[in-house]
Amino acid sequence: MMNVLLIGAGAVGTYFCGRLAQGGAKVAVVARGDYEVVKERGYHIRSVAGDFDFHPAAVLKDSADYQETPDYVIAATKVLPELDLVGMLRPVIRSPKTVIVLIQNGIDIEKTVRAAFPDNELLSTIAYIGVSRPARGEVLHQGSGNLKTGVYPSGISESAKRLAAAFGAGGVKCELCEDIRFVRWYKLLWNLPFNPVSVLAGRVDTRTMTDRAELEKLCWSLMLETIAVANACGVALSEKDARSQMEYTREFPAYKTSMLQDFEAGRELEVEAILGNAVRLAHQNNVPVPKMEACYALLKSVNLHRS
């Protein structure tokens, strides 16, 4: 039986680990804010694909309380500067056989974990899902629900295949990607313009960003800057990718980006994973990114002053 520990039991992590448990994996969870509720009655997941309950094999207050050696540790925390993911992983990474799985947003987010645990395989994973946590112990799944995964920095391994199969058994399509870095940049090509602009332009939805000429132009410019940085980093994003992201967004019903949802809920924004890392990579590679810099400065400040 596959032994899994989840660190970062937000909406995304809980949903996918609930599916893993449905597929037969033994899943323990480090719960924080909702420890008491989950310890008592597990998670209730309201899903477009049918509601279900997820009773973790163990509910822990701290990763240090975990006594086993997991096959996979899934880290699904947000990427925030003050969140010490390495410190949370340290107590449970007891063997090089444990595979670390990051289900996180942004680019260049694997480095610190890679450096701290050089002997453990690292699966970089990206989630495509509409999911939120309306109350303690509850998850609301509203759309999609797929994953893409691959070995960091590249390749497909036996452990990746085993994990994908375990997700498949739980009903989750988990695609194996030879070049997960490209996939991450491709997702950033959407996230980098639309997440910050949705907040900075006065809380606007995707329809407003594609319909209002000056916002569409700004998003497009941010996409072009993203492509330039990606290319400088050896990632073959192209304008064609940007066009298809833009068309997809135009055709999709209007919706609020995850960053706008975070902002309106008063939660911290993933400024660094989405914008900061891209700006830093641009500077390291001497790529001019004036619009990215402007949005980064404004968003960093907004993040500090959110009410």
Place this chain on the structure above:
Amino acid sequence: MMNVLLIGAGAVGTYFCGRLAQGGAKVAVVARGDYEVVKERGYHIRSVAGDFDFHPAAVLKDSADYQETPDYVIAATKVLPELDLVGMLRPVIRSPKTVIVLIQNGIDIEKTVRAAFPDNELLSTIAYIGVSRPARGEVLHQGSGNLKTGVYPSGISESAKRLAAAFGAGGVKCELCEDIRFVRWYKLLWNLPFNPVSVLAGRVDTRTMTDRAELEKLCWSLMLETIAVANACGVALSEKDARSQMEYTREFPAYKTSMLQDFEAGRELEVEAILGNAVRLAHQNNVPVPKMEACYALLKSVNLHRS
């Protein structure tokens, strides 16, 4: 006796015309929102230099009701796209002897008035004052209170001297400027970065914008772009001017920009006079202004979505 008509009786216009009246001018006012109150009891001006009342020689609901031929028409409206200043001026400009005085923010704001009344002298005027309108018929004057004026596009005329003297008689320092266009750009060098960023960066004061490294850098970049546009338009702004503006701002006590005050009060923002015209001049002159464009797109959207 000097005959003056004020159009745009906001805080700025009312304050300065109150001073003109104190100096002995005969001042009529077109009042809108506070017509009833002002008609009955005039304006009460609470001022750091001593409170005073301003009883206009006439209070009108519409400029078309004005029957005289004024020596000076002072237009102190905000510069907003839907505000038809030319239409408001048309009924009262009956003679080429009437001098039009614009006390307004921004650059390139004289053009439409110049084109509509080519035979009238146009005095472009800039106010330096901390003033607001806390209630109908009331003005609160908290600091400064000087003017700079000059013939548009350049020069000093007899009418300019006469107006400056009339302000002087009312206790207002009104400096005559040979090159009022430069003065306007110099003020824009401050307004263009600090006004938009104060709103976009999460409602921050001047201290925050100069203290927080990334915001100070963004403001500085916007200043450099402003200088480049000014230079392309033949206005000799330089980095030295930007440095002195930045130092002045650093040393000044923290305060909220006028645009942030407008935003917090739910009032329309002067996006076009401050940013839009500068961006358009940049495009006409092929000057790259990527950060200005980003802020313009965001601010335009914020202005539409302000609550």
